[in-house]
Amino acid sequence: xxxxxxEKQLQIMKKALEVFAEKGFDSASVxxxxxxxxxxxxxxxxxxxxxxxxxxAIFMNNTQFMKNKIAAIIHSKAHGPFxxxxxxxxxxxxVIVENRDFxxxxxxxxxxxxxxxxxxxxxxxxxxxxxxxxxAVKSGQKAGIFQKNIDISMLxxxxxxxxxxxxxxxxxxxxxxxxxxxxxxxxxxxVIEKLKSHLKVMFKAFLxxxxxxxx
Amino acid sequence: xxxxxxEKQLQIMKKALEVFAEKGFDSASVxxxxxxxxxxxxxxxxxxxxxxxxxxAIFMNNTQFMKNKIAAIIHSKAHGPFxxxxxxxxxxxxVIVENRDFxxxxxxxxxxxxxxxxxxxxxxxxxxxxxxxxxAVKSGQKAGIFQKNIDISMLxxxxxxxxxxxxxxxxxxxxxxxxxxxxxxxxxxxVIEKLKSHLKVMFKAFLxxxxxxxx
DNA sequence: TTGAATTAAACAAACGTTTAATTAATTTTT
DNA sequence: AAAAATTAATTAAACGTTTGTTTAATTCAA
Numbered sequence: 001x002x003x004x005x006x007e008k009q010l011q012i013m014k015k016a017l018e019v020f021a022e023k024g025f026d027s028a029s030v031x032x033x034x035x036x037x038x039x040x041x042x043x044x045x046x047x048x049x050x051x052x053x054x055x056x057a058i059f060m061n062n063t064q065f066m067k068n069k070i071a072a073i074i075h076s077k078a079h080g081p082f083x084x085x086x087x088x089x090x091x092x093x094x095v096i097v098e099n100r101d102f103x104x105x106x107x108x109x110x111x112x113x114x115x116x117x118x119x120x121x122x123x124x125x126x127x128x129x130x131x132x133x134x135x136a137v138k139s140g141q142k143a144g145i146f147q148k149n150i151d152i153s154m155l156x157x158x159x160x161x162x163x164x165x166x167x168x169x170x171x172x173x174x175x176x177x178x179x180x181x182x183x184x185x186x187x188x189x190x191v192i193e194k195l196k197s198h199l200k201v202m203f204k205a206f207l208x209x210x211x212x213x214x215x
Numbered sequence: 216x217x218x219x220x221x222e223k224q225l226q227i228m229k230k231a232l233e234v235f236a237e238k239g240f241d242s243a244s245v246x247x248x249x250x251x252x253x254x255x256x257x258x259x260x261x262x263x264x265x266x267x268x269x270x271x272a273i274f275m276n277n278t279q280f281m282k283n284k285i286a287a288i289i290h291s292k293a294h295g296p297f298x299x300x301x302x303x304x305x306x307x308x309x310v311i312v313e314n315r316d317f318x319x320x321x322x323x324x325x326x327x328x329x330x331x332x333x334x335x336x337x338x339x340x341x342x343x344x345x346x347x348x349x350x351a352v353k354s355g356q357k358a359g360i361f362q363k364n365i366d367i368s369m370l371x372x373x374x375x376x377x378x379x380x381x382x383x384x385x386x387x388x389x390x391x392x393x394x395x396x397x398x399x400x401x402x403x404x405x406v407i408e409k410l411k412s413h414l415k416v417m418f419k420a421f422l423x424x425x426x427x428x429x430x
Numbered sequence: 431t432t433g434a435a436t437t438a439a440a441c442a443a444a445c446g447t448t449t450a451a452t453t454a455a456t457t458t459t460t
Numbered sequence: 461a462a463a464a465a466t467t468a469a470t471t472a473a474a475c476g477t478t479t480g481t482t483t484a485a486t487t488c489a490a
Binding site: 023024026027104107108110111112114122123126151153154157158160161162163164165166168169170171172173175176177194195198201202204205206209 | 238239241242319322323325326327329337338341366368369372373375376377378379380381383384385386387388390391392409410413416417419420421424
């Protein structure tokens, strides 16, 4: 299933991702992509077959990349349930931040993707993420420090939904926090870091709700 | 600012919203919309000026509707902070459920809307929602039952993000919960109701975190 | 010399919008 | 109240672009 990609193909995919994230798949024209990637329009059909298949290639590439990143957490030897949870939140948020363009594209287009390899790929990634949460929660429940009645789906919705919210509302949040748009560093330190600690605290509060606090 | 709309215009807007939500603004063609609304294509330009302005009309109509719904909460006489919070969550979720198509459309297109009346309209709605949370939280803090250090932006992200997650992942969630797609009743009772109570419990756990529990 | 890479041009299809003609409804005038 | 005049609603067709893709010729590399 591994497909080798030459430099030109990667260049097209990189620029295409930018344009797709910026304008959305449908509004992004192949001529625009070709121009930014500094290749002839015909090269897109030549290498990928079609605009649609170019999108598929980008999806396959990035979902695989993100899956690998997340999978690394599973095999890391985080000690207690709290550490597991913190690591999960930190990693997940960071992965999204590092792949902001792709994340935006995926979130935008996933509603319209109802079948095919793209759907399967996204679904697998979601399952993996969900399982990761489950592992962390169950380890805490076994240790007797997390409460028993936890709906993993709901917890996942809160985690992924909260993170996604900050990117789909990027401009609005920049306005509210007096951050100049495009200043990624300020956004990361002022917003993303706050988000991480918020999620950690909230999850702890929720998961230990009703359990005798031994702080 | 109130614009009177005749029956034909409302018919076009209704069907257009369906198509926009289904295919996205760019992929939805005016011919498709016209066909579903059973009018001639030219009627769209005739009544609204352009496809873009049709979108604007739909946005203005629905944001106003949703704003009014939410505003009603402010003036309701919910008693304690917990009741305020519960009412807020119930109402917000219900409003989204009842305007599913528009919510989907707005979430999808808002990333690309960076200025103009649409942006202002969406921003105002978000501000209003945010303020509503703030009122509920502050009333709890004054009563001494909520902890002091609460970041309203983060709480808003969690509420709106979680809710939105269930609609942008509609198909995935139906699969996981063995709900046939399109069975709105099953989705509402099995998923939406669970979401509501999950949010209520989680918010309570988080907001009272560290406060002596007098349950 | 063979095959891959690259190009400009052409392609048909679909797009949003406009036009000009016709029908329906409303208002004004007789 | 009937007729005439005016405005609004509706239509099919055409408009000019833009779209993704293909073709056929050419350049480049092995």
